[in-house]
Amino acid sequence: MNKIKITTLSPVHIGSGNLLQNNMNFLVVKDGEDSYIHITDDRKILELIGADHVDHWIASIEKGESTRKLVETYAPASSVSDYAKRRITCYSSGIKLTDTLKEQIHNGFGIPYIPGSSIKGAIRTAILSVLSDHVRNKELKIFVQRKVKAKLIETQLFGRDPNSDLFRFIQVGDAYFEKDSTIATRMVNLNIRKKNDLYDGSKPQLIEAIGVGETATFQMDVKKDFHDFARRNFPDLKPLPGEMQSLQSLFKSINNHTSRLIEKEIAFWNEMNLSGSEAYLDVMADMLGETKSCEDELSCILRIGHGSGWRFITGAWTESLENFNEVINAARPNNQKYSEYPFPKSRRIDEDSDVLGFVKLSLLNDERTESR
Template structure:
């Protein structure tokens, strides 16, 4: 068995979804002071709330109240670690909150974020399939062999309608093998790649409008804008790939020649060919993107998109390739976009109509069929494309050197993480102190506002004055805070119930004598 160690580096954020959406205020909490998301551990939250208050927790969820606010009341010095299964750092200027959802990254059984081998193998399969199709386009140009149109009568509208489907499996059999047992990709076995951390960021959509211009669809209430949990750019890990050399050798033996004849293009399953096919496919896709967008006036939110693409393939060595995988990579990346090139050369077809049929076949919403395929692009906030990876195939000596440096790399990561933890703790302490100071200032201000203020102006009928209960009774006796009346007490007319001495009340001037002296006051409200 020929096992190869491959280093994978995320050039841009990578998201492979678990299929689960994390619901804000229920399944995750956002700690603004820490710029982190806490994926909720129900047991930890229950330990803060207390089992006797479980109904309160359920009520908070049901009413949509802020769960974190309630937890802070129960535990004023609460941290993300107090509530979480895992903590996810938030990147970018926008942060999740309220009832917004986050697309969860897929994790392995041991709790590590991962890139499944099947996802990477699918991307490699696309690259090699495109190489094979472009090398021998005959089967791919016989469109009717794998295109299916069904016409039917719509019962609601009474109109004739149709559906267009393309049987990709039928075409693939022509190039990769007639059935799973004789598929050439059985000779390529890819393990899962495990990483150490995830981040949360906002994905936006560059959208083509009906007038041919472009916009960023970034309305917080728009479903095309999504927060995603992903493996960050700059993450590295190793995974293993097996190309069973013994099996390939046996297929060359005479007694297995019949079986071997059913497995086409076995020569592609060599690393030199695989890396070359991947790079050619990626370069073509990037160039297609640049050709489409670099002459367009793009919105500010997408300006980094083209610059990021231009530098994606620079500095590669012979043992390296760049491939794109996962969420937000788009239809053309998933298929390689071979149809647009190869169908142009097919005689006796209407190319524009065929491309319109293709758009109809792959789109979920028919109202966009008049647009170029695809009409939108997903990207991280700021125009960063998603899912670009660099693969480096190690020799035995390179693998040994990488392993030897692993301890220092891990120590450097730990030092960096500890420095960040200390910085975050200091940031949180300063934020807590600032919040405590603000609350104290508000308390003092509120207390000052409750204290009676001395009125020193000219008294008029209906003038409001601060007063204080001097004697409790029916009626209460009050001391009025007006210059010249500090030692005089008045009956609190208009309020019958006894009130405690010292309670501040607002009264109105009810009567003045001919010399404008105050003779009677009336209750207005308590301060």
Template sequence: MKIKKFRYEMEIISPTVVTSGNNINGFELIYDRRNDKVYVMNIMKLIKNSRRYIDAFFTFDYNSRDFRLENKLKEIGINNYLNYVKYELSLNGTSFKPNSIKEITKTSGKPYIPGSTIKGAIRSSLTRVLNRENDYKISLDETARRSNEIRNPEKQADNKAEERIFGSPNNSPFRLLRISDTETKDYSDLELYDVKVMNICNNRVKWYTRSGNVDNIEGATSIYVEAFKEGTILKGQLSQGFFETFKNINIAKREIESIDTVEGIVNKIRNDIDLYIDKEIEFYSNYHVDELVSFYRKLKSMQQQLRPNEFIIQIGFSTGYLPKTVVRNIDSRFIIKLQQIYRGRIYNDLFPKTRKIIIKNGKIYKPLGWVKIRLIES
């Protein structure tokens, strides 16, 4: 039985992050405006080495808008705070107002991208290529009728749709596709980014704040994330376990449903992403967001120049609904069913109507999560 094995190399095209679910709190951070950096402090080292810090720790008002860790450390005589830095994040045009930061996923303290995230993005793309979105819509319809009786109805709809398309999990072709986590990287491969939510209101671009939507980017609510910066290369392993064997036996019994789904994945993903890029160009053109029209046109050009073993895909935090769904054609009926499942958090006029965008130097920069993956047969 032959297992097809590949090494993969992932190049970051736009800042990319899979968050850990934790925040790095403001009291763990020092903002060095002069050097355009944010220092993540080793609080445990401070506690271990400084009795003065332990005594003062419980007196600090961490909720105060004026709280600055560096000032508090100086007040208690700790002037050499750089000795307690765990790592630093460069800003490079990011406007930072001391706040919490969404933490990237780490193992043994080092950042990486989980294989499950990469596989999830590939899985969605390959499923879209099957053009079986009616199966998803039927499952969505069935779930919507029972949404008040079901816990996590959105997850239930996804699970039911997958069963309609691939049968039980044991029969899914994706069990043959295995993708490892990437190698870990150094902190120097990370930067700090300011992410803001673009919202379309009455056919105009607005920016989300907790009190409403505003016209100016500067007034919008910031979500700070540490993410892999452009040009970073991450490596891992991909295998298609016993693909040829399963393909040639038990076909009549449908041992592996739609096994061809995981064959020739590079071209399939490229075709799917080509359609997605076209839709994003159309979306941003409609609302005159020239910076992002330009970004996606460059991405389209990059897509056309790929080598036969390369593809582009979007992964990770704040990439939105479209890269994760198997549905390409979102119509009004589909939106109504989503409203029933998501309890009214979806608007009739446009879905999805929001995008999370990186802001640099007060201007629109890039969307998150675009990567190029190269497969190298072992």
């Protein structure tokens, strides 16, 4: 297996599925000019208040009372850090009692990580977008019961079922980061609408994410020899496309895909020429510059996780279809009030106009890098 270094170029959020409630599941603590969020630990709380007071704890939860107040009642000498599982640097001001926090996924030891399945899923989307150019009559294959689905196209490109899917031969491990690598930030919308102001903070969401500049390593490989062996025994197995023959060809395809989508995004906003998009355009230009630095096939830029936006989540390969308007209608069911707006009309950004999900993958043990 090859060792890959992953570096976060913007905050990355892969959700655990838990939505934490302020003043109960997490507490905000000020330390001078800095602000921190402490995620509470139920086992530590129980140790502090004692099993005899479990009923009082349950009652306080039902009333929506503060965890801090509960602990202070039964363990007045304790501090918040005594019953927190971790502390997160918070980059959002004005957190309200009603705020909730989307938790970043952690393993059983409290280590934040990006699952290999998330990395592999984003890679699959990129390769699907690249290879879809070779599929004929896509317009006739994407609609299933009035919904847009890529199943028929994926079957044609990768295989008819999980057992014969070519991505079985792309193996990706989990990427584990340092314990203190997560931050809290508030996501808002960059929203095209009738109002002059693009910045839309009407539906903010506080999230925990792996911060910018964090690194980890994970294992990844293209099992071409296994594929060739399997194909000799199962002739119906599809050949590996050139884009999937090696990590180098895979990285090149991913990077070209990411670069193309960023260029389309920049071109879209330049054409719209809307005041207020300048900071967003600057960030996207920086990400485009990152893709240009990865033209040696030993690294690539990938976008993954929450807030990546419609183009990156889907690969945006449907935008070239003649019936793309039908795709838009399927994506906006019963929302004709948006028909006058371009599609997609919203982007998720944080309060400083930073975007989510950009990472750099670098091959660490390639023969060419080892000889340098």
